[in-house]
Amino acid sequence: MANPLLEIDRFGQSIWYDNLNRALIETKELQRLIDEDAVTGGTSNPSIFEKALSTTDYYEEDLRRLREQRADVPTAFDDLTIRDIQLSSDVLRPIYERTKGADGHASLEVAPNLAYETQATIDNARRLFKELDKPNAMIKIPGTQEGLPAIEQCLSEGININITLLFGLKNYEQVAWAYVSALEKRAQAGEPIDRVGSVASFFVSRVDTLTDKKLQERIDTADSGGNRNELKALLGLAGIANAKIAYAKYKEIFSSARWKALEAQGARVQRCLWASTSTKNPNYRDVMYVEDLMGKDTVNTLPQVTLEAFRDHGVAKATLERDIEDAHQVIARLNEAGIDFDAVTDQLQVEGVDVFAEAFNKASETIEKAIGERITTGS
Numbered sequence: 001m002a003n004p005l006l007e008i009d010r011f012g013q014s015i016w017y018d019n020l021n022r023a024l025i026e027t028k029e030l031q032r033l034i035d036e037d038a039v040t041g042g043t044s045n046p047s048i049f050e051k052a053l054s055t056t057d058y059y060e061e062d063l064r065r066l067r068e069q070r071a072d073v074p075t076a077f078d079d080l081t082i083r084d085i086q087l088s089s090d091v092l093r094p095i096y097e098r099t100k101g102a103d104g105h106a107s108l109e110v111a112p113n114l115a116y117e118t119q120a121t122i123d124n125a126r127r128l129f130k131e132l133d134k135p136n137a138m139i140k141i142p143g144t145q146e147g148l149p150a151i152e153q154c155l156s157e158g159i160n161i162n163i164t165l166l167f168g169l170k171n172y173e174q175v176a177w178a179y180v181s182a183l184e185k186r187a188q189a190g191e192p193i194d195r196v197g198s199v200a201s202f203f204v205s206r207v208d209t210l211t212d213k214k215l216q217e218r219i220d221t222a223d224s225g226g227n228r229n230e231l232k233a234l235l236g237l238a239g240i241a242n243a244k245i246a247y248a249k250y251k252e253i254f255s256s257a258r259w260k261a262l263e264a265q266g267a268r269v270q271r272c273l274w275a276s277t278s279t280k281n282p283n284y285r286d287v288m289y290v291e292d293l294m295g296k297d298t299v300n301t302l303p304q305v306t307l308e309a310f311r312d313h314g315v316a317k318a319t320l321e322r323d324i325e326d327a328h329q330v331i332a333r334l335n336e337a338g339i340d341f342d343a344v345t346d347q348l349q350v351e352g353v354d355v356f357a358e359a360f361n362k363a364s365e366t367i368e369k370a371i372g373e374r375i376t377t378g379s
Helices: 004-011 022-026 029-037 046-055 060-069 073-098 118-132 147-156 169-188 205-221 225-232 238-253 257-263 304-313 324-336 341-376
Strands: 013-017 039-043 106-109 137-142 161-166 198-203 271-275 298-302
Touching (some): 004 013, 013 304, 022 029, 029 039, 046 073, 046 341, 060 073, 060 341, 073 341, 118 137, 137 198, 137 341, 147 161, 169 257, 169 341, 198 205, 198 238, 205 225, 205 238, 238 271, 238 341
Parallel strands (some): 013 298, 039 106, 106 137, 198 271
């Protein structure tokens, strides 16, 4: 049976692997994913790194070196994560060259505790991108209000940016126009714009998780069977509807006169990247966030479980631009049911920053223990 992952490219979508770590490189699993599953990029975040650090032995040699150097925790954290992305970038580099910079990227996140500090984010992104020293590396910056000017500034300096933790449509529009503005600044300054890469990472399943929770609360207290059925009919629809509406806005922005002027100078669109695409509710089809969000100039980041599920029984088809009016109706009906959808997406971004900050702190604690124990024993 043919691998359906190999068919996704026909619809203009790239598959990135949502789990870059040292083991993936050392075991050559990343290369296998490229060769056999058509993976063309990858991402990491503090949660992924913390799990890899605490559950595998692939960092032991580096940790031993850092212990001998008596490195402090921030230095050790950067050393380990930068090396992960450098190694991943090298494996993905042939894709980057073959596609002339359109694909083949590996992403590293700025420290999540800087999500609400503009200048500190700029400084951190500049330093990480310089130390990575890879043309196909991307720096991930959360799309908070404080992150927006940092995103635009870094892009205007030619730093590839993956804008992460996007949930709301208004926030997505801000991010897309920030990319346009940044390239306009570069073009006006006579700087090249044809190799500046960016994706806007729009989270999906988390939207359903929170929206479904709020719907279930209303279902449990509904005063009639009819009302309950109307509310039940909305379960599991918000995430995909929200993403489809964002993609419609993407098409509008990247067909504007401002964009066309940049495109004529070689600029590449800022692709929508679907993140958080593993299905959290076991009652839903486990590949729904892949099958229902497939379309041109997009990326879908798949964790291992979703990649394997799609390889086994996924169906590749052009779906992203179907039923757009229905998607608008879903959001309208949620608001009519008393669920403030803008408040939902705002809450999700705050929670997302908190989750990554917690993982960042946990990973730092793991590093501190690993490099501190040997120091205290005098070895």
